[in-house]
Amino acid sequence: MSAVAEGALVSVVAGDPADPGVRQRAGAWLTRVFEPGDQALVRWVGDTGPVAAVRSLLAGTAPARFVTQAAARGEDRSLADLLTAARLGARLVVPGDDEWPTRALHCLAVAADRQARGTDRTVALVPPLGLWVRGRPRLDELVDRSVAVVGSRASTAYGNHVAGELAAGLWSRGWTTVSGAATGIDAAAHRGAVAAGGATVAVLACGVDRAYPAGHAALLERVLDDGLVVSEWPPGSAPLGHRFLVRNRLIAALSRGTVVVEAAARSGSLATANRARELGRPVMGVPGPVTSALSVGVHQLLRGDEPARLVSSAAEVLEEVGRIGADLAAAPARSPSPRDELTDVARRVLDACPVRIGVPPERLAAVAGCAELDVLRVLPVLELHGLVERVAGGWRVTRDRG
Amino acid sequence: MSAVAEGALVSVVAGDPADPGVRQRAGAWLTRVFEPGDQALVRWVGDTGPVAAVRSLLAGTAPARFVTQAAARGEDRSLADLLTAARLGARLVVPGDDEWPTRALHCLAVAADRQARGTDRTVALVPPLGLWVRGRPRLDELVDRSVAVVGSRASTAYGNHVAGELAAGLWSRGWTTVSGAATGIDAAAHRGAVAAGGATVAVLACGVDRAYPAGHAALLERVLDDGLVVSEWPPGSAPLGHRFLVRNRLIAALSRGTVVVEAAARSGSLATANRARELGRPVMGVPGPVTSALSVGVHQLLRGDEPARLVSSAAEVLEEVGRIGADLAAAPARSPSPRDELTDVARRVLDACPVRIGVPPERLAAVAGCAELDVLRVLPVLELHGLVERVAGGWRVTRDRG
Structure with missing residues (x-):
């Protein structure tokens, strides 16, 4: 069970901005009040510092739009959220914490910078203000060598089989699978990792205390045996429709590359692949029968102007992420x-x-x-x-x- | 039924070298005496002219190696071969004939030139000395808009289905399918074209009067309804093992691009794809389940350093061959x-x-x-x-x- 840091028990207004507990409390406040993906807000919080930002929002001296938004959200639930999380064995990880996945999320900071200069007009690629994390392992360590395995909700037995095999094969090579815990390919990927005795990371579009779809409660419990459930939204948050696309950017950012296993034409999982591409991460696709509608989207990805890499095994996936990741990642230590x-x-x-x-x-x-x-x-x-x-x-x- | 040209009835030694019949008789003589793919020979015949070449071979004044090879083949069977062919409704097409597929085979001349300069060490990419052609359509016209559809002999129901659909789809768009009449994908491609009421070209590694495998006699009859059976070897020639690789270069050369439908790792049909690539022709592959051994070779092709293009329909095949072929081909007339x-x-x-x-x-x-x-x-x-x-x-x- 996680404990709530001492500093978090005092109010954000009273505490020492350098105290990690106070920063955590400020982060909880911010993730409850603001939807992730607001570029101007994240930039302002980054420049101001989270504790000073919350104080200025409470004092009404922050930019007017942010003050209005904050006021509309009602009373301060930050301590309650932190306590709820602690009861669940969850915690809030904020920038500056050792566990914050700095390297993984750095691509979002770069992308945000690029978007601010107006050269890009896609879904807001903005770093999260904080991450609610449930489970024992350290988030930064688990995602350091991870691959996103995503795909269609309406998957076939073939796709489920391949997703599971990929996740198991990745784990046997020391790599973690990141996915979205949705029906279909996501669930098959998590199950494959779990069945191989491996850690896997489920990134949700709702609070880490909620199972969506409800039938996945048991699966998420299994994920928590050795892995993590992660969300940008505080406990209790609902899986609202617009949150899935925002969440997808996080799946793409946290992992070293994204593999699409099955996807119909215009499938949502192609969005995750596009985010990965925008973040400079390798995009891969598992082919299937050309007679299967569930492979049409993947084949489009493999035929595009900047075609994704065709992969048929975990070894081929690691060959691909190794091109960008392995050599660069190992450099500083060696x-x-x-x-x-x-x-x-x-x-x-x-x-x-x-x-x-x-x-x-x-x-x-x-x-x-x-x-x-x-x-x-x-x-x-x-x-x-x-x-x-x-x-x-x-x-x-x-x-x-x- | 084809008739034997008058000039062919006189001996090569006596006839007028400008007479098409005499050139045909010389071609028949050469294709009977020499195996195709001998670069030095084809070059020498090209420089000397076929009629003069045969005369110099008979007179013993040709380069010694060629004279020895020719002498070892025994009596002159050129007229007999031409008469046999005529009885079958077949003919010999030689360079200079209107029906000679000049544009298609030009890539072999260029490749031969490149090999002669030692920059390439693959299977001899040498133009044929002549082509034995059985069937009604003109060879040059039929191959002008054609695609090779090749693949494994041990194909699956999936592969056969896709090969047949591709051939039918190509025909419905006015394109001919070229293949090798082998068991598996080749046969499925020819059958798909025939079933769609289309013309298809079967390029054999034996005489146009022989069915190999024997079970394909009926299929070849169906091919002949509207299409062509083609071979570099004179009637009666056996499908010797080494002839298949030599034949494969011709499949690659005659068509505007090569599609591999199913191929195990190190499958022979990958050789045809490699020849196409060496000839500067687009190489395409139809993906399949990554769990199928019969798709492993295709997926390798789609993942290579110079990856083949993933195609899943006839439309996508034509999009690809159109990149090289269509615009360039149409240019002179327009x-x-x-x-x-x-x-x-x-x-x-x-x-x-x-x-x-x-x-x-x-x-x-x-x-x-x-x-x-x-x-x-x-x-x-x-x-x-x-x-x-x-x-x-x-x-x-x-x-x-x-």
Whole structure:
């Protein structure tokens, strides 16, 4: 069972902004009051700091739209939510916590930055304000080597079989499966992981105390044996329709790549694949019979202008996520000079970064001679290595580089 | 029933080399004496002319290896072969004949040229010396808009269904299916075309009078209702093992693109796909369940470094062959200046061709800024448009360009 941190018991107004418990309480307040995916809000909270942001919202000194929205949500339920979560064995993880999946979610920060500059007009790719997490493992560790396996609700026996085999095969190679706990492929993926004795992460569009669909209560209990149930919404939140698309971006962001197992034409799971692509993550598809309507969407994905990679096994999935993930992820620990272990593209982008003023990704792409998507892929890695930094106007080489 | 041309009745030694019948008789002689795919021989016959080549072989003045090979084959059976063919309703088509599929086979001439320069070490991609053709339609017309549909002998019901549907769908859009009349996918493709009332071309590794496998005698009869049975070997020739790979290059060359429907890992039908790729023709694959061993080879093809295009319908096949074929093919008839209707790549390659000395395709690729394979794709088109010509050392702009 999780406990509520001491600092969270005092009000946000009274506590020390540096106290993790107070930050947690502020995070609980914010996730209850605001729907995730509001780019302006997340940016403002990031600039202000969550505790100061809540205080300014309560004092009415925050931007008017945010104050109005906050006031409309009524009384402060943050402590009640934290206590409810603790009773469930759940906790709220907020930016700055050790458990916060910084590397995974960094792509959302980059995407948000890109959207703010108006070069992109898709679903808001904005980092979450906090994540309600139920289960024992650490979220950051579990998603560090994870793959999203998603697909149609109306899956076939073939699709369910393949999703389950993939999840089991990923686990046997030390990788976690992330999915959305929906009927069909999602459930088959979670079940495959659980059956293999593996940890899996279910990312919900409702509170971590709710089972949606209701028939999946037992499945979610099994997921919690070794894995995690995660949500951006506080306990008790309902799975409202618009929340699924918002949730999908989180599935794409938390994992190193997304595999679509079965999807009809215009299936919702294709949206998750599109989010993954926008975040610079590998997108993969499992083919099926061309006579199956449930494979039409996957085949479209595999035929597109920027075709997804065809995969037929966990080994092939890891071959693909390894292209982006493995080499880059392992670099900082292994090498005295991170630069030596950068990929070709990363090195070119680094060389393209100016020393003084920051330049936007599209400029870097032009100078480095690569696609803007490649730039967006490697910038987070370069930043985590401390090689580049984001300043007004874009990116530049870190000034105090060792 | 075909008739034997008058000139063919006189001996090759006595006849006029310009007489089509004499050329046909020389072709019959050559296809009986030499196995196809001998690059040096085909080159020598091309340089010498078939009638003069046969005379020099009979006189013993040809290169020693060819003379020895010819002598080992015993008596002249050319007239007997032509008469046998005529009894079957078959004929021999040789280079220079109206029916010779010049455009289709031009890729083999280019590939042979490339191999001669040692940049390629695959199965000999050499044009045939002649084609024994059984059936009513003109070969050149039937293959002008054709697609090869090939696959495993040990196909599944799924594969057979898809192959048949593809062939029927191609015919309904005015396209012919080319295949090898083998058990499994080949037969299903021919049957699909025949059942749709369409013409189909069966390219055999034995004489056009033989059914291989024997159980396909009835199928080949149905193919002959509206289509063609084609072979490089004279009537009576046996389907020797090595002939299948040689035959496969012809299937790839005659058609505008090759679709593999089902193939196990390392299946022979992947060889046809590789030949098509080497000839610059689009390679396509129909996916299937990843749980099916018969789709493993196709999925490998769709995942390769130069992945084949995933197709799930005749419409998607034509979308793919149309990329290379349709626009280029239609250009000469429609436009007063062929240059105006060239694709981007073709125009760049044309611009890269020097006026005086010929340069090899790899140089053209470097200058035009495209892949060598693209250059090899467009050179035949440019040559048929009379825009470029092949000279010693490679290609240049045609001198007497209008």
